[in-house]
Amino acid sequence: VYESAEWQTYMKKKSLQGDFLTGQALKDYWVREKAIHKVILKDIGEI
Numbered sequence: 001v002y003e004s005a006e007w008q009t010y011m012k013k014k015s016l017q018g019d020f021l022t023g024q025a026l027k028d029y030w031v032r033e034k035a036i037h038k039v040i041l042k043d044i045g046e047i
Contacts, residue, residue: 002018
């Protein structure tokens with residue numbers, strides 16, 4: 001699926017970058033994302 005022309009076109013159109021993360025790198029990614037979302041939610045008064 002990842003290498004299909006349809007997916008590659010979609011990623012390019014949406015300015016997405018493909019990466020494959022596992023283990024600690026994946027965990028670190030989600031920790032960073034959670035922190036970013038917490039700031040956003042605080043900024044808009046949701047938490």
